[in-house]
């Protein structure tokens with residue numbers, strides 16, 4: 419019988435994002451806190467009778483062979499063959515694309531991470547979580563975090579991860595309607611790359627003292643993105659009227675934390691019609707974290 423898995427690929431927010439240096443290969447050293455939220459894409463995996471890997475949903479602007487989902491599946495298959503000597507069955511992958519591309523929500527990376535976790539289980543390839551993280555990193559800097567699967571303090575290019583506890587809260591997120599290419603922000607001459615290092619306990623004790631998420635650090639990519647993309651600046655200014663509004667990742671989305679769903683709803687009701695706005699709850703764990711093919715979060 420053909421096996422089918424329906425698997426969530428949640429978004430992330432960068433609660434702060436400091437650029438602390440640049441590596442010889444041009445990649446930037448970061449410090450950030452990644453927060454998972456309960457909104458994301460959903461992927462559907464159906465095993466095939468042959469050994470082909472196919473994306474069966476059209477994603478405008480992303481050719482099938484360039485899709486991180488397909489590239490992740492091919493990488494895992496090569497590793498599975500190397501380990502087991504067997505070619506795993508092919509798979510059709512359908513996607514409900516909810517997250518905007520170039521939104522700073524890590525949609526492509528999360529799709530790839532979900533693909534690695536789901537196929538590792540479906541194919542019984544036997545890779546450890548760390549091995550999946552290592553396999554994913556060359557495809558996207560955020561992939562290791564999504565495989566790690568917990569709210570995390572991250573360093574390096576985002577691959578050195580430590581789990582961190584943050585208070586439960588709700589976010590209002592605004593999509594300003596532009597796609598921001600990550601490389602364009604990182605290569606800007608206006609980007610500051612020397613923010614002093616913090617240590618994780620600075621963030622944790624800040625949270626403990628303030629009993630809230632507002633105000634720690636900043637997003638160093640924000641001043642570059644707002645300069646290049648005025649709709650991002652407008653969203654930061656508007657949402658900033660209700661709290662500490664920030665951009666996530668390299669943009670374009672802007673978010674603000676609220677203690678309760680009611681507070682988030684009240685702000686959401688006022689979002690200007692030109693923007694897509696929504697609320698999401700903070701997730702402490704990725705829904706697939708404890709996945710085996712029979713778990714509920716990845717329903718057969």
Ligand SMILES: C[C@](O)(CO)[C@H](O)COP(=O)(O)OP(=O)(O)OC[C@H]1O[C@@H](n2ccc(N)nc2=O)[C@H](O)[C@@H]1O
Pocket residue numbers: 432435444445446447448450522527557558559560561574575576600601604666667668
């Ligand atoms: C900014 C973040 O959103 C923070 O979560 C991510 O680090 C970006 O991750 P991503 O979109 O998966 O980015 P990647 O596809 O890995 O990289 C896109 C491009 O951004 C630049 N880039 C990315 C990450 C990083 N730490 N330094 C960089 O300089 C590089 O030019 C790279 O070619």
Ligand SMILES: Nc1ncnc2c1ncn2[C@@H]1O[C@H](COP(=O)(O)OP(=O)(O)OP(=O)(O)O)[C@@H](O)[C@H]1O
Pocket residue numbers: 479480484485486487518519520521522523524525526527529530560598600666667668669670
């Ligand atoms: N499955 C996919 N979903 C979305 N984008 C994909 C996918 N596969 C490849 N891409 C490419 O990756 C680019 C970045 O997509 P993504 O949605 O991860 O951006 P982002 O939200 O800005 O992420 P980040 O926070 O990592 O900067 C897209 O513009 C697209 O060209």
